[in-house]
Amino acid sequence: MADFPNLSRRGFLSRSAAVGGLLVVPGALAACSKTDTSAGSGDDVLAKLRKQGYVRVAYAGEAPYGYTEGGVLKGEAPALHARIFKALGVDKLKPTLSDFDSLIPGLQAGRYDVVSAGMAITPERCANVLFSEPEFISPTAIMVKKGNPKKITDLASAKAAGVTIGVMAGAVEASYAKAAGIPASKIKTLQNQQDGADAVKGGRVDAFVLTGISLRWLAKTNPTLEVTPTFVPTLDGKKQYSSGGAAFQKGNEALRDAFNTQLKKITSDKSAYVGLLSPYGFTAAEIPPATLKTADLCKG
Template identity: 80%
Template sequence: MADFPNLSRRGFLSRSTAVGGLLVVPGALAACSKTASGGTDGAGALDKLRKQGFVRVAYANEAPYGYLEGKELKGEAPTLHREIFKALGVEELKPTLSEWDGLIPGLQAGKYDVVSAGMAITPERCANALFSEPEFISPTALMVKKGNPKKVTDLPSAKAAGITVGVMSGAVEGSYAEGAGISKEKIKTLQKPQDGADAVKGGRIDAFLLTGISLRWLAKTNPGTEVTEAFLPELDGKKQYSPGGAVFRKGNEDLRDSFNRELKKIVSDSSRYVELLQEYGFGATELPPATLRTADLCKG
């Protein structure tokens, strides 16, 4: 699944465009003591999940974050969440497919218990749901021709080399390139990731700028390309982490907190983290720093 149909709605975008899935379902937050399926929120949520033996998770069918392969739910979020919920005494994930924009409204309506889709943590989304602490960060990288003929490693080196850089339409990487001082005539816009890979292979651009996670996945199906080491671009002197996490219904703070305790054990152990998620292109560069906290990200 190298084509990432939902990437432009993930939240790796500017603040003004990264608000997919934020519609509030009328009445959904008015009575947090009961879910649509009759379950109890708050302190009893984890007990309920343990008794029933499963947790209902939503995914958007977007590799490598959360997708169905045959009958198996795979990807970064389901793999990590399966490990965490097993540690909490809940053995099974029961998946529900959702359109990206429907993930949070469906959560509010009680259709599932957790969003397992690698959703970016933004203040707008925090207003409507609870996020775990960051599960990953999304450092940026460059896809180049095999052998990296221009020897670029990051945006400052791309500027110095005078190369042409491709970015996805509407995505935040365009602002990263401009912020690094690359002239607009050297920035080419593509509509989807595969277009970027094709442009690199065809020599129409020298490098394609996107998250390292996405580019490593894309490179699997695009021989003749390679991906640089990931790096953190800066805007106005601030490093751009693009973190994502699990999403819970408001009122389920205790469930979120229990999840966070197990998540901390995994992200504090880089070898375990990489072992779990390397299949999906996640490595040590995607480990969130201990100082990066959801409470701060929700403030903006």
Template identity: 80%
Template structure:
């Protein structure tokens, strides 16, 4: 499993708990688990969804993964999940806004059927919920000034060019830069994505390192910047994929499996995948490789 690391950029950067809300007292976790035990399992759950005509999904209002624009639920996960559930005979997503650290506990408590938030697949989360196969991976990229004056394409070229690279405070990109041999004096820590874009535009850094997904989204509102082609950084010889997927309540294995069958059809069709998700900054570089399996990611 050297190629499939557990640590995701989003889990590490955005949530101090880093395990999707699993830092709860044991009694509460047990109570949440019991709350879901009486629900229909597997195929029964899917049949229930078909009869009622909708599936309850939770999102965390985080663009471009899952967010509300006006009265419309948008983003990578809702768009993909809407397509999949329609193929399964369920036409509507009924959204519930949930704080990130409440997504899995709310799922366990039966408040909704699926988490549609682009949640990273980690062993800690797998211990408390079911994940689909990966919907996407999160290759890294560099935001640079328009025209890419330093002609950088990845961390190796950034090191060779001797440029200053911006990274987010507390995020794994800092370790990627150090692992690539970029001197600490050439790594500038920033607090949030917009700070990185501002630093590039203002010349305080030559490049800002983050996932291609996030940078392409950021570039939409930051003229004078562009984003390099995405690449997979390595740490200790391991490629950093940072995959994410849909999340189901334990006991709903057959529902998860039905979802996976439709998901497989989409990720096997590159043009369809890109057409569905291009508006959210996802492209062919975000397609998960066929060898990347949730069962392996859950093992660690």
């Protein structure tokens, strides 16, 4: 698989959130009619969701994957999930804001039905939750001060320069940094995207590592910072493409399978995928290839 081009994004990062209300993703629901699916029609969980008319989703306030703007839930995952659940006969998303590293514990505790946060599919997470098939792929990038004074281009160059890097709490980039040989003393954990940008601006870290699409979105509101070209890190000798998906509770296989049926209809239709997610900077380059399967990603 080739490297991916830089992607443009529009909008801005919103750190505000509405918790517990029923929010509709503009345009995501009206465009789709209800569809009966044999995969989930007999499942108690899906039947309950249909009866109550909403599904509880968790998001982490991380643009462009899941965030609120003006009290409206937006982002790649909510837009995609709203379309899918509408097709499954569930009309609305009921959102809960969570710190990223609390998403899985909250799901396991039953506080919501689905994690709608663009969460990377990893073997460690697969041990605790059920993932959908991949919703997107996204390579990694690094946020630095304008002019890139340390000349950082990837994790290997960060290690060689002896710089301190920031990673988001609970996110997969910490494992990439460790695999690249960066010592733990040079890795600082930050709670969210804006904390990462602020740490770079304030000199607490020299660089902030995250997916390229996230960082380019963040750079829109942090003009003193820039983002390196994307690269594909390795972990245990394997390239890591940061494939993201929806997460479900263990035991909810029928709900996950019904979700996957509708997801495939979108990811196999370039026009549908880009038309739905282009407002969040996603293009055809983010469409996961048909050969990329969650079962393989969970094996590592």
